[in-house]
Amino acid sequence: MINRDNSETLSLPEVSERAEEKSANGDGGHSYGLEVWLLRALLKAIGNPPLQIVLWDGRVVSTVAAPVVRVFIRDRRALYRLCLNPDLQFGELYSAGRLEIEGKLLAFMDLLQKSLPDYAKRGAWVKLLARLYTWRPNTLARARDNIYHHYDIGNDFYRLWLDERMVYTCAYFPDPAITLEAAQIAKLDHVCRKLRLQPGEEVVEAGCGWGALALHMAGHYGVKVKAFNISKEQLAYARQRAQEQGLDGQVEFIEGDYREIEGTCDAFVSVGMLEHVGLQHYFELGQVIDRCLRPHGRGLIHAIGRNRPLPMNAWIEKRIFPGGYPPSLSEMARIFEPWRFSILDVENLRLHYAKTLEHWLERFEKVADQVLRRYDANFVRAWRLYLAGSVSTFRFGELQLFQVVFSRYQNNDIPWTRDFLYH
Amino acid sequence: MINRDNSETLSLPEVSERAEEKSANGDGGHSYGLEVWLLRALLKAIGNPPLQIVLWDGRVVSTVAAPVVRVFIRDRRALYRLCLNPDLQFGELYSAGRLEIEGKLLAFMDLLQKSLPDYAKRGAWVKLLARLYTWRPNTLARARDNIYHHYDIGNDFYRLWLDERMVYTCAYFPDPAITLEAAQIAKLDHVCRKLRLQPGEEVVEAGCGWGALALHMAGHYGVKVKAFNISKEQLAYARQRAQEQGLDGQVEFIEGDYREIEGTCDAFVSVGMLEHVGLQHYFELGQVIDRCLRPHGRGLIHAIGRNRPLPMNAWIEKRIFPGGYPPSLSEMARIFEPWRFSILDVENLRLHYAKTLEHWLERFEKVADQVLRRYDANFVRAWRLYLAGSVSTFRFGELQLFQVVFSRYQNNDIPWTRDFLYH
Numbered sequence: 092m093i094n095r096d097n098s099e100t101l102s103l104p105e106v107s108e109r110a111e112e113k114s115a116n117g118d119g120g121h122s123y124g125l126e127v128w129l130l131r132a133l134l135k136a137i138g139n140p141p142l143q144i145v146l147w148d149g150r151v152v153s154t155v156a157a158p159v160v161r162v163f164i165r166d167r168r169a170l171y172r173l174c175l176n177p178d179l180q181f182g183e184l185y186s187a188g189r190l191e192i193e194g195k196l197l198a199f200m201d202l203l204q205k206s207l208p209d210y211a212k213r214g215a216w217v218k219l220l221a222r223l224y225t226w227r228p229n230t231l232a233r234a235r236d237n238i239y240h241h242y243d244i245g246n247d248f249y250r251l252w253l254d255e256r257m258v259y260t261c262a263y264f265p266d267p268a269i270t271l272e273a274a275q276i277a278k279l280d281h282v283c284r285k286l287r288l289q290p291g292e293e294v295v296e297a298g299c300g301w302g303a304l305a306l307h308m309a310g311h312y313g314v315k316v317k318a319f320n321i322s323k324e325q326l327a328y329a330r331q332r333a334q335e336q337g338l339d340g341q342v343e344f345i346e347g348d349y350r351e352i353e354g355t356c357d358a359f360v361s362v363g364m365l366e367h368v369g370l371q372h373y374f375e376l377g378q379v380i381d382r383c384l385r386p387h388g389r390g391l392i393h394a395i396g397r398n399r400p401l402p403m404n405a406w407i408e409k410r411i412f413p414g415g416y417p418p419s420l421s422e423m424a425r426i427f428e429p430w431r432f433s434i435l436d437v438e439n440l441r442l443h444y445a446k447t448l449e450h451w452l453e454r455f456e457k458v459a460d461q462v463l464r465r466y467d468a469n470f471v472r473a474w475r476l477y478l479a480g481s482v483s484t485f486r487f488g489e490l491q492l493f494q495v496v497f498s499r500y501q502n503n504d505i506p507w508t509r510d511f512l513y514h
Numbered sequence: 515m516i517n518r519d520n521s522e523t524l525s526l527p528e529v530s531e532r533a534e535e536k537s538a539n540g541d542g543g544h545s546y547g548l549e550v551w552l553l554r555a556l557l558k559a560i561g562n563p564p565l566q567i568v569l570w571d572g573r574v575v576s577t578v579a580a581p582v583v584r585v586f587i588r589d590r591r592a593l594y595r596l597c598l599n600p601d602l603q604f605g606e607l608y609s610a611g612r613l614e615i616e617g618k619l620l621a622f623m624d625l626l627q628k629s630l631p632d633y634a635k636r637g638a639w640v641k642l643l644a645r646l647y648t649w650r651p652n653t654l655a656r657a658r659d660n661i662y663h664h665y666d667i668g669n670d671f672y673r674l675w676l677d678e679r680m681v682y683t684c685a686y687f688p689d690p691a692i693t694l695e696a697a698q699i700a701k702l703d704h705v706c707r708k709l710r711l712q713p714g715e716e717v718v719e720a721g722c723g724w725g726a727l728a729l730h731m732a733g734h735y736g737v738k739v740k741a742f743n744i745s746k747e748q749l750a751y752a753r754q755r756a757q758e759q760g761l762d763g764q765v766e767f768i769e770g771d772y773r774e775i776e777g778t779c780d781a782f783v784s785v786g787m788l789e790h791v792g793l794q795h796y797f798e799l800g801q802v803i804d805r806c807l808r809p810h811g812r813g814l815i816h817a818i819g820r821n822r823p824l825p826m827n828a829w830i831e832k833r834i835f836p837g838g839y840p841p842s843l844s845e846m847a848r849i850f851e852p853w854r855f856s857i858l859d860v861e862n863l864r865l866h867y868a869k870t871l872e873h874w875l876e877r878f879e880k881v882a883d884q885v886l887r888r889y890d891a892n893f894v895r896a897w898r899l900y901l902a903g904s905v906s907t908f909r910f911g912e913l914q915l916f917q918v919v920f921s922r923y924q925n926n927d928i929p930w931t932r933d934f935l936y937h
Contacts, residue, residue: 420843427821433862
């Protein structure tokens with residue numbers, strides 16, 4: 092029973108009216124107590140959100156007298172898996188349809204985010220497991236595998252629900268009511284203005300996605316761009332776009348990791364790549380920028396971040412962004428401090444990412460049937476969970492979006508105020 | 515021979531025309547080679563700026579054929595001290611008149627900043643010494659001693675050369691040509707706007723100086739302020755000002771360290787105090803803010819910082835700001851990250867501090883004769899060196915000025931964009 096249309100009206104199996112936790116249908120009885128005890132322990136560990144859990148055999152466990160959401164666990168092994176490693180298995184079981192949520196997934200994710208205790212207060216077991224799923228170095232080969240995993244799903248898939256320019260990073264909404272298309276253009280301009288691009292300048296872009304920023308910089312700011320990416324699918328699309336727009340003389344799309352960037356530039360920009368770099372490689376990334384950036388050059392890094400260092404969610408790391416890690420600002424500083432870069436401006440666009448993701452989720456739901464036909468139900472549920480969960484983590488302040496502008500330390504050719512960004 | 519008016523026309527003892535490094539006036543000869551060798555080693559260690567050094571006996575050592583500045587070392591022990599611990603002794607000897615600079619001190623400081631090699635490349639000895647002068651915890655008692663040292667010199671002294679509001683922190687110049695007075699008011703407004711103060715709100719200010727910001731917030735934004743300070747001289751002045759302006763019902767000036775702050779507030783602000791807190795106490799400062807700030811509260815910390823962690827200059831630490839330390843952004847994050855505060859906005863106003871200090875230095879020079887009569891020549895020279903040296907370190911990117919705006923992590927009552935700051 093796939094919650095395919097994410098509607099509130101999903102029909103659910105009827106829950107019997109018998110008292111909670113009462114034994115049911117021929118269960119040996121010995122596992123009865125253990126299962127309910129495990130479930131109660133799990134619910135307590137996640138802050139007892141106002142839920143009702145309905146088990147495969149009809150048993151019901153609630154945290155409050157009037158629960159606002161019902162969750163169905165479809166088989167016994169699903170329960171054990173969930174209790175053993177909730178951070179990973181919630182996503183696994185939801186994707187597989189072995190755990191179902193009644194009604195809007197997003198409302199449930201908000202509820203969960205609200206109740207979830209601070210990571211610092213979670214159990215040692217959860218923390219140990221969290222560590223297991225992170226901290227692998229992203230070698231050149233693994234970085235390529237990781238990127239293929241996510242970005243080479245197929246341009247057709249992303250084209251279904253992204254904006255027309257295929258911008259897969261946080262948009263900028265000068266007014267929250269504008270369209271996603273307008274907000275993505277506003278973001279491209281916000282980045283270009285922060286970089287103070289001048290016609291004829293040379294820009295290096297690390298991790299260029301489908302090329303929207305590179306093409307925008309070239310087309311609207313008259314700069315020359317060398318844009319690096321390791322996703323073949325994205326590069327093919329970006330090159331075609333450049334040709335269509337007559338910008339292939341101004342923009343070069345290069346298959347290469349950030350560590351393979353060569354040459355020098357007036358501006359270095361990276362939007363939404365840092366999340367894939369991995370903490371262990373920030374020093375190297377800084378080194379690359381130090382090698383590239385001319386004395387009067389400017390740089391901008393736009394990335395998902397956190398208020399403090401935390402391990403990546405295990406399911407997101409395994410299924411969505413292998414090798415991914417959103418850094419805190421103190422961790423981001425490891426890119427800049429060893430090379431004496433001067434941080435000039437940091438803007439946190441957290442609510443803009445919540446808004447961007449709301450648009451994506453809504454657009455995704457509109458095409459979910461098409462996605463289902465092309466892929467399968469597990470794929471649809473995984474993406475629904477990833478998008479809804481992301482809306483929720485940005486809404487509740489668990490993730491941030493940092494735009495960091497920097498220059499070399501002795502460069503005095505920097506704007507006197509930020510006034511120019513707003514006029 | 516005090517370079518009292520800092521003029522270019524200071525008469526200098528005539529330097530004989532004999533060949534450089536030639537032995538002179540009855541020196542035993544055995545120390546001759548050692549002294550010049552030491553001096554050459556010192557000059558090399560500071561990057562061989564284009565100087566001519568004139569020793570007490572008339573000997574001359576130059577780094578280049580056409581040196582642009584002459585430095586006089588007035589006695590043998592001064593040379594030895596300087597070579598042993600240049601970071602501390604340069605200031606000591608300059609203040610004592612045992613080392614003199616021909617012409618504008620600021621031009622010399624710029625030259626020095628430009629040539630000085632990166633700290634990472636300086637000798638192990640210099641680094642060891644640098645460590646000796648920092649890393650003492652600022653206990654409550656020591657914090658009070660440190661603050662008395664600098665801020666209780668006397669209000670009369672600061673009144674001579676600060677702006678009329680006695681603002682002793684970086685100003686904000688929307689246009690670099692405006693007066694210091696106008697730029698200090700612009701800074702107060704910039705801070706208030708960033709905090710989005712609403713009439714009737716309650717504000718805690720940690721380290722309020724002579725009260726200019728507290729009075730401005732109360733008088734122009736209609737808020738109630740509790741302003742903390744441990745400098746008795748400053749508090750006396752601030753209280754008198756509050757009374758004169760009829761704001762003593764709205765602003766309470768409290769003698770207390772930031773660790774002694776009690777109560778709750780809608781906005782927490784600290785301008786130019788963090789430099790005195792010391793790295794070991796950032797966690798405690800964050801704890802204080804966490805205790806005070808209401809769920810929808812906003813915070814702003816304005817402080818001198820660095821592009822990367824470095825020890826404090828020994829002379830500044832000893833003579834000007836005992837216990838002082840300008841942090842890098844990753845170090846500042848230690849205030850916020852343990853308490854899940856969300857950094858919303860960081861603005862680096864480095865060039866504004868260079869400009870502010872230029873104003874201060876110019877105003878100080880205008881009253882140097884008055885300062886001399888009230889204190890002594892050593893005091894005048896120490897302040898001249900501190901101000902000129904600071905202009906230079908901000909100009910050459912060795913120091914930064916960070917304004918950091920933050921809120922609690924789940925607070926969504928944050929501005930959608932920064933547009934409102936610029937309209």
